[in-house]
Amino acid sequence: MLTPRQARYAFLPAMLVAMAVLVGVALIALQQGLAAGPDEFWMLAWVLAFVLALPAAMLVLPVVSATLHAVTRHETVPLAGGKIPDSGQWSRQ
Numbered sequence: 001m002l003t004p005r006q007a008r009y010a011f012l013p014a015m016l017v018a019m020a021v022l023v024g025v026a027l028i029a030l031q032q033g034l035a036a037g038p039d040e041f042w043m044l045a046w047v048l049a050f051v052l053a054l055p056a057a058m059l060v061l062p063v064v065s066a067t068l069h070a071v072t073r074h075e076t077v078p079l080a081g082g083k084i085p086d087s088g089q090w091s092r093q
Helices: 004-036 037-070
Strands: none
Touching: 004 037
C-alpha cells in the first residue's frame, strides 16, 4: 500500500507509461499514413490527434487516478486543522 504522498509521486510515472503506450500505437498508424503519401499522412495525423489521443487521454487520466487511489493507504488521523468528533474537554461531560 502506498501512502498519499507516495501515490502523488507515482501518478506522473504511471501517466507517462500509459501515454507512451498510446503514442506508440499512434506512431504505428502514422507510419502507415506516411507510406501512403504526405497528404494522407497529415490528414491521418490530425484525425488521430483529435479522435484518438484526446479521448484516450481523458479516459486514461481517471483510470490511473482510480488505480492509485485503490492502492493508497488511507490515514486514520485527519489532516492538521480537521475536527475530531467527541474530542476535547467539553466532550467529557
